[in-house]
Amino acid sequence: MSTPNETIPGRLFKQAERRPDAPAHHVKSGGVYRPKSYRELADEVKRLGKAMIALGQKPGFTTCILGFNKSEWVAFDVATMAVGGAPAGIYTTCSPEEVAYIVHHAESEIVLLEDGGQWAKIEKMLGELPRLKHVVTMRGAPRIDHPMVVSYEAFLDKGNDVSDVDFFARIDALEPQGLATLIYTSGTTGPPKGVMLSHENLAWTADAAQKLVGGNAQDSVLSYLPLSHIAEQMFTIHGCITMGAAAYFAEGIDKVPDNLKEVQPTLFFGVPRIWEKFYAGVQGKLKEAKGAKKALVAWAMDVARDATAERMRGREPRGALGLQYKLAQRLVFSKLKAAIGLSRARTCVSGAAPVSKEILEFFASLDIIVSEVYGQSEDTGPTTFNRTNNTKLGTVGTKLDGVEVKIGEDGEILVKGPNVFLGYYKEQQATADTLVDGWLHSGDLGQFDKDGFLSITGRKKEIIITAGGKNIAPKNIEAALKNHPPIAEAVVIGDRRKFLTALVVIDPAAAGELAGAPGADLAKLREDPSVVAAVQKAVDSVNSTLARVETVKKFHILDRAFTIESGELTPTLKLKRRVVHDHYASEIDRMYEGANDA
Structure with a gap:
């Protein structure tokens, strides 16, 4: 009882x-x-x-x-x-x-x-x-x-x-x-x-x-x-x-x-898309700053980068940095954070999907440490967490106290603890497949670094197996592409194909700025030469960091964003790859025409 x-x-x-x-x-x-x-x-x-x-x-x-x-x-x-x-x-x-x-x-x-x-x-x-x-x-x-x-x-x-x-x-x-x-x-x-x-x-x-x-x-x-x-x-x-x-x-x-x-x-x-909207909004406001105000903001952001780096290691900024940090808070950040509603926020969290490291670094430069959490419904939400005083941006933090987390032989993240679920309602086989000897098989791929911080490297079911038999996790490639304006969303294609391609959604504000056509719709912007060139440059930049088999050879810019209503996103804004593949099957096939890829 x-x-x-x-x-x-x-x-x-x-x-x-x-x-x-x-x-x-x-x-x-x-x-x-x-x-x-x-x-x-x-x-x-x-x-x-x-x-x-x-x-x-x-x-x-x-x-x-x-x-x-x-x-x-x-x-x-x-x-x-x-x-x-x-x-x-x-x-x-x-x-x-x-x-x-x-x-x-x-x-x-x-x-x-x-x-x-x-x-x-x-x-x-x-x-x-x-x-x-x-x-x-x-x-x-x-x-x-x-x-x-x-x-x-x-x-x-x-x-x-x-x-x-x-x-x-x-x-x-x-x-x-x-x-x-x-x-x-x-x-x-x-x-x-x-x-x-x-x-x-x-x-x-x-x-x-x-x-x-x-x-x-x-x-x-x-x-x-x-x-x-x-x-x-x-x-x-x-x-x-x-x-x-x-x-x-x-x-x-x-x-x-x-x-x-x-x-x-x-x-x-907030889920990543909330932080992405904040990021775009604040960046737009900061670009409007001129002269002395612009210089003051740039100085404050430099100070905050150094100060938050100390705080994320569990140390308070001291000496000259400590004094500058207090001044920057008073002159800039107290007003800026109040303007977005985070003046009292002691802990800010991002979860439910991966968030770009660039966005986390940007918020750190505004004196806002966004703690990324990783987990799933099956373990009641959290598996690992980036604590404010023990954070490594680009990872999803260290495991919760009282929870066991290990990496399986195939790279899958396995979890055991008091937060692991009872099973799936009326689904015995699905439960048996997911819960094995008390271990939750997350379906995610990951690795721990020497300090115990977990990085997510992909999703087991989303692994692309190329025609040449190479296993490639698309998530990291997609995340890298999204770090380059004007790319807002990218879906890497290549299962049973000879090479990788990508479907790309562009950000209308960033693309409009490039094209000199603010307010234009995506159908027009996607054909603008300067926008196409910027996407190509982004793809080339990401490709330069990848193994040859992981590089994106072609891309197609879409004329609209993915939506919940069209079935391409879940209500928590996760991508439904199968639906995207179905909706854009002809565009995907065109990227492989004449390539004899199958």
Whole structure:
């Protein structure tokens, strides 16, 4: 029997008992952020849990949640866990068919959703969801006239006749190894699989995360990345509840820049594309600086490079450097960081996909150390982490304390520890293939350096095997190409071919500058001679660092960016190579015409 403090729901009620009036959530209402206390959140979770009990949900049930990050998302998630169920988040970008697949696969009788748009997906597929009984709309959603649909407030009232004793008996009965949540992977290869995480997985990893970032009850986060992803859950739900910190909910993905400036969180998590957008925006502003201001910024950036290099080795800048660093912070960085919303950020994290070393170095020159984390849903988020005081840019850090990480004979990263998942929901063979003798087979290829820092060298399933039998990891080549403007995205091709080629997406701002045509669309820019020449120069530069068999012989510039809507990116912005290959099969074939490559 576990004690309440060993589960995330138990920790919530401990926080409500110890610090009832402390803010748990901040929700935008009437143009301002309004706090919701830990007492109020715990009471809401209790009422939701009682409603689930009243509707006959027995331990082992599941619920699904479909909507943008809101306080109700978190409350419903924790309430499901509290009464012995497992919540499953669904990405808001999922199609009706994908939504129905997850609701059906999870066998959920209750779904919480955001609005009429998400209800339309469910309504379209109702004929394929015989188990679904109750649909709950989040606060503020328009009334939906359907016998299955109830408002959030009406759902809260359904448990009024269930006693507190019955509710807390459910929490007390939770087992550390019991199923706590389902994380449906975004499916770069086939249908999504339900990653089963236990109560111990969540509680142990939240403790580890707190230690890694030195988290405390004064911390705050901005919740904006999909809550169906384990990394955002760890920040918004499990980490905040464990630390007693506060989560601010962004008004929408388009409002993140504004909300970030308002909130100025102490902990900030972004996927690489978020950092790339910051990078492009800040660079654009810095280019506008002239004269003395330009010289001041250049001086401050030089000082920050030296100072952050010291800090990343666990040393504080001293002497002349220390004095210059304090001056640079006061004159430049205090204003610059406030302008992007990171003036109070003690720890900034990048994860979910590889980020360019050049971008990390740029932020270090702005006195912002971005800590890259590596992991996956199957180990509750983190495997390795670049601690602020022990960072090596270009690596994904050192392993978490209490976790074993080793490199297999074929270069695959293997993980064992309290954060490793229970298996895939209703997928015995997939579980057996991934979990071998307690070791999680990550599917990623990597290597440790002499100091214990891990570098990711590729993805096992993405290895290109050329017609000549050479094994090539495309990720590093693609990352190197992306370091050269105007290349924004690159996909290396070459499986069963005699040589490598690349599909290239260009950045419209950088390409427009080269072409002297700001605002032009990609279809025009891709044909501009100066843009083509810049891409060729980038390819030549990268090729000069590679073995001959790894060099890119030809490239094709695409007329649009990859998108989630077109199916080329997952909701977490990972590339779906198979889809890209299918969409651009004729363009790929043209690069090999007359080459007799097959």
